[in-house]
Amino acid sequence: MSTAHEGEGALGELLDPELPAAxxxxxxxxxxxxxxxxxxxxxxxxxxxxxPFTGAxxxxxxxSSPDDVADAARRARAAQGEWSRTxxxxxxxxxxxxxxxxxxxxxxxxxxxxxxxxKARRSAFEEVxxxxxxxxHYAVRGAGYLGERRVPGxxxxxxxxxxxxxxxxxxxxxxxxxxxxxxxxxxAVPALLAGNAVVLKPDPQTTLSALWVAELLQEAxxxxxxxxxxxxxxxxxxxxxDHVDHVAFTGSTATGRTVAARAGERLIGTTLELGGKNxxxxxxxxxxxxxxxxxxxxxxxxxGQLCMSIERLVLHERIADEFLERFxxxxxxxxxxxxxxxxxxxxxxxxxxxxxxxxxHVDDALAKGARALVGGVHRSDVGPYFYAPxxxxxxxxxxxCVREETFGPVVAVTRVTSDDEAVRVMNDTxxxxxxxxxxxxxxxxxxxxxxxxxxxxxxxxxYASAWGSAAAPxxxxxxxxxxxxxxxxxxxxxxxxxxxxxxRGARFGLSLDTLYALGGETPSRVLSVALRAMRRLxxx
Ligand code: NAD
Numbered sequence: 001m002s003t004a005h006e007g008e009g010a011l012g013e014l015l016d017p018e019l020p021a022a023x024x025x026x027x028x029x030x031x032x033x034x035x036x037x038x039x040x041x042x043x044x045x046x047x048x049x050x051x052p053f054t055g056a057x058x059x060x061x062x063x064s065s066p067d068d069v070a071d072a073a074r075r076a077r078a079a080q081g082e083w084s085r086t087x088x089x090x091x092x093x094x095x096x097x098x099x100x101x102x103x104x105x106x107x108x109x110x111x112x113x114x115x116x117x118x119k120a121r122r123s124a125f126e127e128v129x130x131x132x133x134x135x136x137h138y139a140v141r142g143a144g145y146l147g148e149r150r151v152p153g154x155x156x157x158x159x160x161x162x163x164x165x166x167x168x169x170x171x172x173x174x175x176x177x178x179x180x181x182x183x184x185x186x187x188a189v190p191a192l193l194a195g196n197a198v199v200l201k202p203d204p205q206t207t208l209s210a211l212w213v214a215e216l217l218q219e220a221x222x223x224x225x226x227x228x229x230x231x232x233x234x235x236x237x238x239x240x241x242d243h244v245d246h247v248a249f250t251g252s253t254a255t256g257r258t259v260a261a262r263a264g265e266r267l268i269g270t271t272l273e274l275g276g277k278n279x280x281x282x283x284x285x286x287x288x289x290x291x292x293x294x295x296x297x298x299x300x301x302x303x304g305q306l307c308m309s310i311e312r313l314v315l316h317e318r319i320a321d322e323f324l325e326r327f328x329x330x331x332x333x334x335x336x337x338x339x340x341x342x343x344x345x346x347x348x349x350x351x352x353x354x355x356x357x358x359x360x361h362v363d364d365a366l367a368k369g370a371r372a373l374v375g376g377v378h379r380s381d382v383g384p385y386f387y388a389p390x391x392x393x394x395x396x397x398x399x400x401c402v403r404e405e406t407f408g409p410v411v412a413v414t415r416v417t418s419d420d421e422a423v424r425v426m427n428d429t430x431x432x433x434x435x436x437x438x439x440x441x442x443x444x445x446x447x448x449x450x451x452x453x454x455x456x457x458x459x460x461x462x463y464a465s466a467w468g469s470a471a472a473p474x475x476x477x478x479x480x481x482x483x484x485x486x487x488x489x490x491x492x493x494x495x496x497x498x499x500x501x502x503x504r505g506a507r508f509g510l511s512l513d514t515l516y517a518l519g520g521e522t523p524s525r526v527l528s529v530a531l532r533a534m535r536r537l538x539x540x
Contacts, residue, residue: 025051025115026059026208034211035061038231039072039199047204047231052118052348053338055384059208064230066239069199072228073243076170076197079225084167084195088146091193092139097220098189099135102128102181109212111340113180116206118348118385121341123302127181130468134189134486137470142193145491152540155530158505165495167195168269172244174237174259176251177350178305178407180206184213187248187271188227190490192217197226199244201237205350238262246494249273250307252405253431253479260482271483271493274476275405276307276433279426280462281448282323283419283439284316290460291438292326298436298462300334300389303346304409305354308434308456308463311406313391313413314422320415324393328374331389336382349385349408358387358408361401365412370395375409403429419444423451432477436462453477455484 024031044065051058064072083091102109106128113124138145146165153159171191175183180202188198202210210229217227230236234255241247241262249259250273263270280298282291298310315323337344349355355378362376375390387409395402395412402412416422426435435454439445442459449457455476456466467474473484483493505511515523 024057024059025054028060031059031061031208034208034215035059037211037214037229038062038064038207039068039075039228040064040231041068041071044068044232047207049116049205049207050351051115052350052385053115053383058115061207061231063204063232064236066235069201069230069236069239070243072199072230073170073172073240075225076199076228079223080167080169080195080197083192083197083223083226086195088143088193091195092142094217094221095135095142095189095193096139098217099132099139101216101220102131102135105216109181109209112209112212113206114340114347116180116209117177117305118338118350118383119302119305120337120344120347121339122345123347124181126301126464127179130179130182131185131189133468133470134185137487138189138193138491141471141488142190142491145190145488146194146495153501155505156534156539158503158510160502160504162500164498164500165194165491166498167191168494168496169196169245170243171196171198171246171248171494172240173198173200173248174240174251175200175202175206175210177203177206178302178307180209181213183250184210186250186273186485187490187494188213190485191246191248191494192222192226194491194495196246196494197228199228199230199240201230201232201240204231204233207231241268242266244268246270248485248494256481269483269493271475271485272481273307273474273485274433274479274481275407275431276309276476276480277312277403277405277429277431278308278310278434278436278454278463279312279314279429280310280436281314281416281422281426281438282316282319283422283437283441283445283448284318285440286316286319286323286438287440288319288323288326291323292330294438294460294462295327296330296334297464299411300331300346300409301462303349303387304389304411305350305407306463308467309407310434310436310462311401311411312425312429313411314425315413315415316419316422317415317417320413324373324391324413328391331374331391334389336379336386336388338383346389346409347386348383349387351385354408355385355387358406358410361399361404361406361408362390362392362410365392365395365399365401368396368399370399370412373413405431419448423448427451427453430479433475433480434458434463434466455480 044063153161253274256274373391375388379386389409473489475484
């Protein structure tokens with residue numbers, strides 16, 4: 001990805017403060033090869049995205065109208081039939097190549113992700129790694145997930161039954177801005193593998209990354225119209241729900257409810273990956289040497305703008321003081337920065353709206369009596385939307401950040417006197433996306449995990465071990481979502497199950513019709529004898 005000032009390091013140098021505000025950071029000739037992929041009739045206006053690191057205009061691109069969305073779905077549907085009949089090994093090969101291309105061309109997408117989302121490069125790399133892992137996983141295991149299954153038929157030997165997975169057709173993917181690469185491909189990879197077409201509506205702020213994915217898929221050999229991008233906000237997302245056969249939505253719980261309601265009216269399936277208020281428990285026996293850096297990452301990776309981020313720190317009172325002493329030193333040491341390189345630990349928040357939300361939650365907690373052990377300030381000296389990694393103690397129960405997702409670099413501490421109390425605190429939320437338990441006794445941690453109402457529970461790590469295990473389902477309990485991505489469940493979400501039953505006996509004159517032709521009570525008596533025999537033989 002070349003920029004207006006190619007080759008320079010940190011964006012502080014990249015942007016000339018003397019440039020007029022209307023000058024875009026990305027030159028139009030860099031942006032145009034991407035934005036011409038948007039399905040648009042150029043009737044719905046233009047969107048201007050912002051470079052979070054400085055607040056400067058990043059790029060401008062045309063939006064899609066509701067008619068454009070309908071057009072995209074039509075084109076996708078027309079292409080999908082042939083794709084579903086393409087041999088599975090050819091579909092798999094496309095995704096295998098995609099995984100290799102993402103690794104080879106990572107510097108392009110790392111720049112783009114950083115420029116669109118404001119995140120630190122090491123957080124951006126997690127997305128590259130995630131996509132490479134997902135592609136590899138489905139390339140290796142996909143055929144097994146999609147293979148037909150033989151199940152026992154109604155009458156042993158006389159009925160042959162196979163269960164097949166068929167693509168739903170067109171999958172509509174609606175993605176947020178926080179993982180511009182990962183979250184546009186999480187559902188698209190299994191969907192394409194299964195023989196579906198995908199129409200994607202990314203967040204307006206991260207549309208260029210999504211378009212780069214479309215370019216890469218084409219390079220990997222995906223035929224035309226199987227991965228189409230429509231551009232716009234909530235109205236375009238809502239229009240998409242009206243034209244597809246399954247919605248894979250990632251975003252807030254509030255929007256998820258709206259999407260689910262509309263999808264419910266249309267009787268189409270949904271996968272809903274929603275918000276969280278994720279707890280992390282450090283038990284009395286935890287090894288603090290590994291817990292401290294691990295918990296720092298769990299709370300502040302991606303500046304806390306990660307659905308699996310930890311926002312509630314539950315500490316056993318026996319280790320609480322020592323843990324906090326070491327933890328706050330490590331948090332204070334985190335380096336904030338905007339370089340398109342690996343120098344920063346933590347990047348910017350994505351937007352003024354995110355900054356406003358984080359500031360509101362922290363200020364509200366402080367006004368109600370909480371103490372900031374570290375952070376609690378807007379770091380405008382680094383960039384307009386940077387916020388200091390923040391640890392809050394003594395947060396009163398009526399503070400907004402106790403129940404609402406902050407989605408920023410803010411964690412609140414609760415002390416507990418027992419594991420039982422820790423489980424109660426962890427479950428005291430409407431959400432259930434991710435939880436983490438740190439203990440030297442893994443068997444004990446597993447027993448606690450069984451009592452936590454959460455889609456993932458990660459032991460002695462914050463989130464990466466669960467998210468990065470592409471074979472393992474990922475999603476939320478309670479208000480954190482419905483359905484699962486990754487692994488077998490990720491393929492099942494975007495396929496319909498079809499049962500094909502064959503009455504084999506017909507060829508030998510042994511069909512149900514032969515039986516019913518006996519007339520009167522006889523068929524029932526014969527069937528009763530057969531059912532009793534099957535029961536005695538324990539046939540399924
Ligand atoms: P959001 O719900 O505001 O927006 C998400 C997407 O939905 C965007 O593309 C948006 O344009 C679109 N949208 C908005 N209104 C719509 C409507 N009525 N119909 C259809 N689409 C609509 O969420 P956000 O603030 O952009 O993202 C942050 C949220 O996403 C957080 O709550 C976070 O926890 C959640 N999230 C969850 C996961 C997960 O896997 N569970 C992953 C990442 C983010």
